[in-house]
Amino acid sequence: MPDHAVLGICGALRKASTNRLLLNEAARLYGPARFVEADLRLPLYDGDLEEAEGIPPAVQVLADQIRDADAVIIATPEYNKNLPGVLKNALDWVSRTKGGPWRDKPVAIVSAAAGRAGGERSQFSLRHCLTPFRPRLLTGPEVLIAHSAAAFDAEGRLVDEISLRVLGELMALLRAEVGRA
Numbered sequence: 738m739p740d741h742a743v744l745g746i747c748g749a750l751r752k753a754s755t756n757r758l759l760l761n762e763a764a765r766l767y768g769p770a771r772f773v774e775a776d777l778r779l780p781l782y783d784g785d786l787e788e789a790e791g792i793p794p795a796v797q798v799l800a801d802q803i804r805d806a807d808a809v810i811i812a813t814p815e816y817n818k819n820l821p822g823v824l825k826n827a828l829d830w831v832s833r834t835k836g837g838p839w840r841d842k843p844v845a846i847v848s849a850a851a852g853r854a855g856g857e858r859s860q861f862s863l864r865h866c867l868t869p870f871r872p873r874l875l876t877g878p879e880v881l882i883a884h885s886a887a888a889f890d891a892e893g894r895l896v897d898e899i900s901l902r903v904l905g906e907l908m909a910l911l912r913a914e915v916g917r918a
Contacts, residue, residue: 741915742771744806748813748824748859750777755849755885756812758893759904763810763847763880766901767908770807775799775827782829796830803831804838807915808845809872810908815850815859820866828866839870843914845907847880849888855881875910878903 745764749756757774764772779795780786786793792800803809813820831838846863848856860881864874880903882888888895895901 740769741807742773742805743767744802744809745772745774746777746809746811746824746827747774748777748811748821748863750823754814755882755889756814756847758889759847759849759880759882759885759895760810760812761893762889762895762901763812763845763904763908766905767808767810767912773802773806775802777823777827779823779827779830782826782833787833792834793830796827797834799827800831800834800836800838803842804836806842808843808911810911811844811846811863813846813848813856813859813863815848815852815854815856818858820859820862824863825866828870832870837870839867839872842872843875843911844872845875845911847882847904847907849882849885851885853883855883855885857881873914875907875914878906880904880907 745760747757747760846860850856890896
């Protein structure tokens with residue numbers, strides 16, 4: 738039985754997203770752990786909704802998953818040179834929950850994108866958005882999968898050996914960071 742839990746957060750809602758494939762590859766390379774993927778199908782953040790109804794149950798589930806995970810892997814696509822709105826919305830909602838679930842949490846960021854930069858801008862903006870929550874963000878190696886439609890085989894495995902090696906290195910560092918907690 739795996740000794741700890743890893744939460745995967747995919748910034749794309751599409752089931753066949755290359756970021757979901759990348760997230761699954763990251764979990765595989767991370768090694769034995771209880772892996773759970775978060776659901777970001779949340780209502781849009783609305784202060785009136787929060788005041789009238791409180792924190793939506795799906796948001797509290799996400800906050801609890803973050804809190805209970807030993808590590809978090811976030812796979813972010815790049816939408817119009819930035820992180821996707823669904824991911825930003827999730828960060829905004831979770832910031833309204835009690836207990837600071839991101840605080841000191843080891844977090845690795847990866848990205849897959851159709852463009853030649855592989856999601857570099859979305860990673861930059863995501864790091865910026867996470868900073869106030871004070872997680873333990875791994876700074877590298879950066880996993881940026883460019884031209885992502887051609888980056889995976891029919892089984893969803895990364896085909897580029899260099900990308901696979903770099904992703905494996907990042908996952909080994911994330912596992913080591915969990916050991917330091």
